[in-house]
Amino acid sequence: MHQFLVDQDSIQRAYLRHWNFSNPEYITTLLQIAGNVEEGRDEYLAALNTAESVQEYDVTPIHDRSFYVYIRESAQGFASRLRALLTDTDLLIVPPIEYGTHGEMLFEVAGEQDALQSLVANLPDHLSVSVNRLSEYDAYRESQVTALTDRQEEVLDVAREHGYYEIPRQTSVREIADELGCSKSTAANHLRKTEARLVALYEDRSAKK
Template sequence: MRYVQVTVTFPPSVRHPMHAFLDDGDGWRTEMVTWRRLPDETLATLFRVAAPREPYLERLRAVDTIERFETAPGDPPFYLKAYERLGGPLEAFLGAFADTELISVPPLVYRSGGRLSFGLIGPPDQLRDALASMPDRIEVEIGRIGSYAGGRRLAGVEVTERQREVVRAARRVGYYEVPRTGSVGDVADAVGCSSSTAGTHLRKAESALVDAFLSA
């Protein structure tokens, strides 16, 4: 099975109000866990929301397209079930994947700056056609292509390719062995950079991965 990780960026002109809300706080994000398009053209969704509960719900109540919603009790992150009328950019985005065999790998992760990250499984030709048919204002970036091996893919983890390279090198030289058999200097030599730069890459990647793991 072919797997691809995709990040799309919605410009402010077509960004959903609740997606734009995530710009108000550092590290706020929402994850669409599952969804269903109903016969009446309503989209039923289940979200995991990592943002302040009351401000988020207050903004949600002001969104005209939201028909109704309900939440599970508890502090952030909390779960939200919402019903929304389809139309506009949301309809156009979903329409790109209509009548295809593509299957999304949840969660779909919404982050600040209009970014949405998700994984897809399906025929490469259908994927190319789906991405090409998205509205021009939506930017598309392919992050990873390969075979799907199962498990939960952390689509929203912000790790750069250089950080991935450094983490892979760290594993090769024994930096993550217990007891540790490789140093930051060994990692730096393996990727051709200074020890301080290698250390910075490692800390940033580890921070992103730990945050995603604890939020899962």
Template structure:
């Protein structure tokens, strides 16, 4: 089953007021949709992870008329869960309507970033995925960041390695490069992936940097 890692860029009129906070206020660092329930025809229920000044976020929640109720749970000094129910409207359909179709699944989280950007993972068959992208409104810019075979275990910890970086790390593990004491050299890793030692070393350095940064982000959230 194929998956797409997408970046969608929305014009100002299609950005939810809460997500605008990432742009409009330095007090909010992250706004991530973790889970959502769309079974009701008139209202949706969501769980968000928010980093920043929660008082600023709560004031903004109270100012959005269609948010019916919400509950905030503190995780640590800067991280919070926000559980809310809101009335559905046309902006919601414009943002994600094309992705609500038979044959595809949007896999959370959806990470709302500055400048109207949302990053998300969508999986399904080739045809429905292609149709979903084609059905996006012209005002929404889309970019496919990554495509591949879906494996939910990967998304438990996904540092976003390129294929060559992954191949280099896999070869390094297989030949004992990461054993203690080290049982293989960079040259042996290079031979396994058909690259020069300098290229193999660069792949390993970039992969290690990406993995450690991704691990620390997990620690920050946990």
């Protein structure tokens, strides 16, 4: 399912909001799927139906930009490795875990630095890790998960510098793509995903008021 996010454009992000590993036979998770729901929902569920480990799932609409999926999955393969990662440590994983569209997983942890170093040291060799920030935990600080990626910040900076958000608009997606050295469709995709993240951040802030 993570590869599904990488391969298509309609679904822009997936958040693992909650999980339950208490049963040794299966894992239950609650995900929020966000993006162009009208275009991507059926495609996402079709891909979910092909996942061999998924025993059952239930979908709950939120609005036209996201929906929840409650999943019961057999504790095998990646699910079992995720169970081991999240339970065999003194660290606390702070929800949500974000599945990114470049194959990455973004999440925050709370705990001692030694435990974090031990976790990183014991990860499989095929996984690479980047620690974005070390600081005192603050429950009221915006989660790192909602931050833009480096590439998205670059795209946003170029768009703003060239007047893409001015009225009237001073540049085009083609000109932004030329500045970034990528195709027009890639630049448009980056802009859509960047804007979707900023909208999600606004919605999260509004919900806290």
